[in-house]
Amino acid sequence: MVKVVGRAVGFAAVICVASGLRIEVDWDSISASHAGGAQSFAVDMNPFAPSANTATSLSVRQTCARIDVNGVQNADEDGVDIVLVDVTASQFPIQVLGFEYHLSYPEAHLTVQAYDQNFFLTATAGSSLFDGSEPVPDTDGNNEWSGIAMDTADNTHETGSGVLHRVTFGADQGAAPGLYTVGFVNGMNGHADPNNNGFVPDNLYGGTIAIGTSYCPNTDSDGDGVFDADEAVCGGSVYNAALRPERIDLAGDDDGDTLVNEPLPPGSENNDCDGDGYKGSAENNVYLPSILGDQDSCGWAPTSAPFGIPIGWPADLRGGFELQREQGEHPGPLYLHYPGAKDQYVAG
Ligand SMILES: [Ca+2]
Ligand SMILES: [Ca+2]
Ligand SMILES: [Ca+2]
Ligand SMILES: [Ca+2]
Numbered sequence: 001m002v003k004v005v006g007r008a009v010g011f012a013a014v015i016c017v018a019s020g021l022r023i024e025v026d027w028d029s030i031s032a033s034h035a036g037g038a039q040s041f042a043v044d045m046n047p048f049a050p051s052a053n054t055a056t057s058l059s060v061r062q063t064c065a066r067i068d069v070n071g072v073q074n075a076d077e078d079g080v081d082i083v084l085v086d087v088t089a090s091q092f093p094i095q096v097l098g099f100e101y102h103l104s105y106p107e108a109h110l111t112v113q114a115y116d117q118n119f120f121l122t123a124t125a126g127s128s129l130f131d132g133s134e135p136v137p138d139t140d141g142n143n144e145w146s147g148i149a150m151d152t153a154d155n156t157h158e159t160g161s162g163v164l165h166r167v168t169f170g171a172d173q174g175a176a177p178g179l180y181t182v183g184f185v186n187g188m189n190g191h192a193d194p195n196n197n198g199f200v201p202d203n204l205y206g207g208t209i210a211i212g213t214s215y216c217p218n219t220d221s222d223g224d225g226v227f228d229a230d231e232a233v234c235g236g237s238v239y240n241a242a243l244r245p246e247r248i249d250l251a252g253d254d255d256g257d258t259l260v261n262e263p264l265p266p267g268s269e270n271n272d273c274d275g276d277g278y279k280g281s282a283e284n285n286v287y288l289p290s291i292l293g294d295q296d297s298c299g300w301a302p303t304s305a306p307f308g309i310p311i312g313w314p315a316d317l318r319g320g321f322e323l324q325r326e327q328g329e330h331p332g333p334l335y336l337h338y339p340g341a342k343d344q345y346v347a348g
Contacts, residue, residue: 035199036093036094036193036197036199037093037190037191037199037200037201037202038089038090038091038092038093038191038199038201038202039090039091039201039202039203040088040089040090040091040201040202040203040204040205041087041088041089041090041101041164041184041189041201041203041204041205042061042087042088042089042090042203042204042205042206042207043085043086043087043088043103043182043183043184043205043206043207044058044059044061044062044085044086044087044088044207045062045063045064045065045076045083045085045182045207045208045209046062046065046076047084047085047086047163047166049062053086053088053162053163054119054162054163055118055119055120055122055123055162055163056120056123056158056160056161056162057161057162058088058090058161058162058163061088061205062207063205063207063208063216064179064207064208064209064210064216064217064219065083065085065207065208065209065210065216066209066210066211066214066215066216066219066228067081067082067083067169067170067171067175067209067210067211067212068081068211068212069081069171069172069173069174069175069211069212074239075239076216076221078168079168081170081171082113082168082169082170082171083168083169083209084166084167084168084169085166085167085168085169085182085207086163086164086165086166086167087101087103087147087163087164087165087166087167088161088162088163088164089120089161089162089164089191089201090161091160091161092158092159092160092161092191093159094159094193094199095157095158095159095193095194096120096121096151096157096158096159096191096192096193097150097151097157097191097192097193097194097196098121098130098148098149098150098151098191098192099121099147099148099149099150099164099190099191099192100132100146100147100148100188100189100190100191101146101147101148101164101184101188101189102144102145102146102147102184102185102188102189103144103145103146103147103167103182103183103184103185104143104144104181104182104183104184104185104206105143105144105145105169105180105181105182105183105209106143106180107138107139107140107141107142107143108172108175108176109171109172109175109176109178109180109211110169110170110171110172110175110180110182110209110211111137111138111139111169111170111172112134112136112137112138112145112167112168112169113136113137113138113168113169113170114136114137114167114168115133115136115147115165115166115167115168116165116166116167117129117131117133117147117149117165119162119163119164119165119166120158120162120163120164121149121150121151121158121164122151123158123162124156124157124158125156126153126155126156127151127153127156128151128152128153128156129149129150129151129152130149130150130151130152131148131149132148132149132150133145133146133147133148133149133165134146134147134148137170144185145167146188147164147165147167149164149165150192157193157194169182169209171209171211175211175212176211176212177211177212177213177214178210178211178212178214179208179209179210179211179214179216179217180208180209180210180211181206181207181208182206182207182208182209183204183206183207184204184206186204189201189204213232214229215227215228215229215232215238216228217229220275221238221239222237222238222239222240222241223241224236224241224244224275225244225275225297226244226245226272226273226274226275227272227275229271230245230271230272230273230275231244231245233265233267233268233270233271233273234264234265234268234271234273235255235257235264235265235268235273236254236255236273237255237256243255243256244275245264245268245273245274245295246259246261246262246263246264246295247261247274247295247296247297248261248292248295248296249295249296249297261295263291264280264294264295268280268294269281269284269294272294273294273295274294274295274296274297275297276297278293278294279294280293280294
């Protein structure tokens with residue numbers, strides 16, 4: 001029989017096992033010393049991309065996943081309105097007897113529904129897992145969920161990197177749209193070695209879950225060059241690369257509404273609808289009186305006035321240098337502005 005006799009009260013974690021093994025760690029008191037600790041504990045919002053994490057290997061970490069609360073599996077979901085999230089540890093330099101971490105997340109919108117513990121700590125044959133994690137579904141409302149485990153077998157202790165737990169997050173019915181952080185509670189994370197010494201990770205990396213009409217920042221799910229958040233506002237399609245916000249430099253109907261070269265939706269000025277790295281208001285500032293700059297991705301600036309025709313940025317400006325007109329002049333001289341260097345006259 002094993003039991004948790006007391007844990008996570010304030011800052012101390014105490015796990016007691018009847019066999020005589022015992023972890024009793026005050027993570028805060030050892031937080032100044034990282035020697036022996038993992039390089040990091042982290043949250044990977046997509047355990048399967050760009051390739052799958054395993055019990056003892058980690059792919060590149062993904063920082064955000066999106067749930068669309070609609071009763072069907074869509075967005076970045078791994079089931080209906082749920083995402084699977086890996087809690088990972090990178091580079092344990094010494095053997096791991098057990099680990100503990102405390103995730104922070106908003107229980108008003110999300111629920112830890114389940115977790116799979118058959119990963120790092122059971123990678124070695126003969127491992128015997130003691131599970132001290134908080135019960136699931138986690139509905140106690142304290143905005144935390146703790147994962148705690150220990151391998152009670154002898155001589156089966158792992159080192160290196162891997163998945164500690166694969167945790168199922170579900171969006172609650174009625175969850176408010178927004179970007180929500182899944183992080184770690186400071187001073188509550190670490191591991192113990194077979195001699196019951198405690199160690200804390202050097203770094204803690206959380207992640208983000210986007211719910212409802214919110215989208216993961218800087219994410220282009222369909223790979224068409226327009227970020228998800230911009231597609232949603234500009235009239236494109238987040239998950240269909242064949243549909244994008246209407247463009248004037250591309251033939252035909254781009255957004256699927258049967259209209260050709262129609263204006264962008266009102267209110268899209270604060271978004272980058274053509275995916276060239278500049279939002280509509282910035283392009284308007286340069287190309288006025290034309291307000292079509294954000295519908296023309298890459299092209300070349302005209303060599304002379306008038307500037308009323310719609311134009312796109314020179315291709316090599318994407319995400320790079322700035323185009324500037326002299327203040328107060330529309331149309332006026334147009335310059336390439338190289339940070340830290342002399343402006344280069346373009347036109348006007
Ligand atoms: Ca859904
Ligand atoms: Ca896109
Ligand atoms: Ca159209
Ligand atoms: Ca743009």
